[in-house]
Amino acid sequence: MNSTGPAANDGLHLLPFRGLRYDAHRVGSLAAVTSPPYDVVVRPDGLHHLESADPHNIVRLILPQAATNGARHRQAAQTLDSWLAEGVLAPDPEPALYVYEQRKGDLLQRGLIGALELSAPAEGVVLPHEDVMPHVVEDRAALMRTTTANLEPLLLTYRGNGTATGATAVMERTVLRAPLLATTTEDGFSHRLWAVTEPADIAEIADDLAHHQALIADGHHRWATYLRLREEHPEPGPWNYGLVLLVDTARYPLQVRAIHRLLNHLPVTDALSALGHHFRIRTLEEGTTLPAAMDVLASAASEGNAFLLTGGDGRFHLIDRPDPDLVARTVPADRPESWRTLDATVLHATLLDRIWNIPDTPEHIAYIHDTAAAVTQAARRGGTAVLMHPVREDVVRDLARQGVTMPRKSTSFGPKPATGLVLRSLTLD
Structure with missing residues (x-):
């Protein structure tokens, strides 16, 4: 997407939030508690591997195991509550946008994690390109309702001008500081996270993103879930926002796989x-x-x-x-x-x-x-x-601009964000 799409102030609205993050002193390692997105975990082998990596692995929240759907969702909520009570997960002291970086060899990916406004304009500004399966949306919605949390960000892309201005400039200044966390997962990717809390930086990001549309690169079911839950909670409040990672692919191109x-x-x-x-x-x-x-x-x-x-x-x-x-x-x-x-x-x-x-x-x-x-x-x-x-990215974007959705699970954009580095509790917003 490009800046000629939506008019100024009708584009993306990304708000700071108090992220929930693992206390590194209470888990084996940050890498051991992370997971790929819920739909990438190859079950049952991948699930069992992650569960055994650390008793606090995030997979126990995003893919809880129990006899019934209701029991699974309640188990996830109980696990989240106990981890919060024990201090395994703790909220950051103030709302922030988060700069997130993934690196492996020559591949460098950077983006912003925040709470994206879901009010009516967003439905024309955030463009899906794949159909969804209703039973998956219902499952994700029930999990979010029961935990009152966004447990993992979906991945959105937009097209900046390719230069270090606006949101990109803020990110590239931010990464010169020491990160909040740094870890390397077993797939060889290093992950770093920074908080952006300065009002001037947040305003610079907001001014830039207000001119842009976004394409859903990964997380169509979570996006459909956000919209469903927003409809269930029409009054202004935390359900009017959803956790996303937003990447400028003019600066940091994604890979497209099948x-x-x-x-x-x-x-x-x-x-x-x-x-x-x-x-x-x-x-x-x-x-x-x-x-x-x-x-x-x-x-x-x-x-x-x-x-x-x-x-x-x-x-x-x-x-x-x-x-x-x-x-x-x-x-x-x-x-x-x-x-x-x-x-x-x-x-x-x-x-x-x-x-x-x-x-x-x-x-x-x-x-x-x-x-x-x-x-x-x-x-x-x-x-x-x-x-x-894999489908070429330009084909995906062209169809999305036309409002034409592709068959479900047609593409896999990456690298995908690691799940577990930062969560959003709706009770804190």
Whole structure:
């Protein structure tokens, strides 16, 4: 998004808040209590790993384990209350915006964490690009209601002018100071956090962001949850704000990756046989590594729709060149060409809905960000992993500007913020 979108003062309104943060003296390490966003944790392996990393790992709040949904949410609230009472989590002394930095090798990502106003203008200023699943929104809403907290920020991007002015200037001055916290997680990313509390700095940020729109890069379900909870609490108050990380991608470009599908009950042999003459099928040479197979997929995807299938047979099967007549019959014609030709569109409309007849429910389809994990779980479960090639960021932005949403879980922007470095309690606002 750019500064020519909304008029001045009709753009983004990011407010300071009193962040809840872990007391480093009461946990094993800050790295051990963090987690990826809730929907990136590969269950159950990833969940168990995080739970065992530290008894206070944030996953016990964002993905609590109990027999029923209500019990899970109550357990999260009770855990949060006990950690606050014990001083494991404590509020910062004054409201702040937070500069958050992630670094790994040559990759440097910086952004601002704050409470974003959700009043009516925000619904035209913050642009989604993916559909959401109602049951996930309901689950996240129930968790937020019960804990009275935003447990993890969603990731928003905007397009500045590429120079160190406005919000970016404040961030780049701030990082010259000692951080509130610094840690390195097991994925090799270093994380640093600073508080911005000076009124002049906060005003400079506000003046800049008021001219910008934002694209939801990660967290569509949490955004839909924020809007639902705001509707439930129409009076002015803390429910009119939601926790976000806002990144200027003109200054700090994000990476865009694919999200893969795991078809739990469809063996790969059945998936291939059902294709008939509707797709070209090429089985890669036995022993082909995952990186080499993904290179083959990238090459095929540059020429049209293409997918990699793998499962219990341990082989990679490239399927591409879908029958144009079948695609024309199955893909809705009332959308832009750039939407109708998306791999995710063809996958859902042509393959899942028509050829394989698979409902888009958690029982049948799992969405997995990690490519190797998708392959491993498909082999373990006897299902089929459908590996995807990422969508270009300019396509995502163009569709969002047109108000056209992509099929759910079409993209994965990153690096994603680590969950657990700063939380927002609505009782403190």
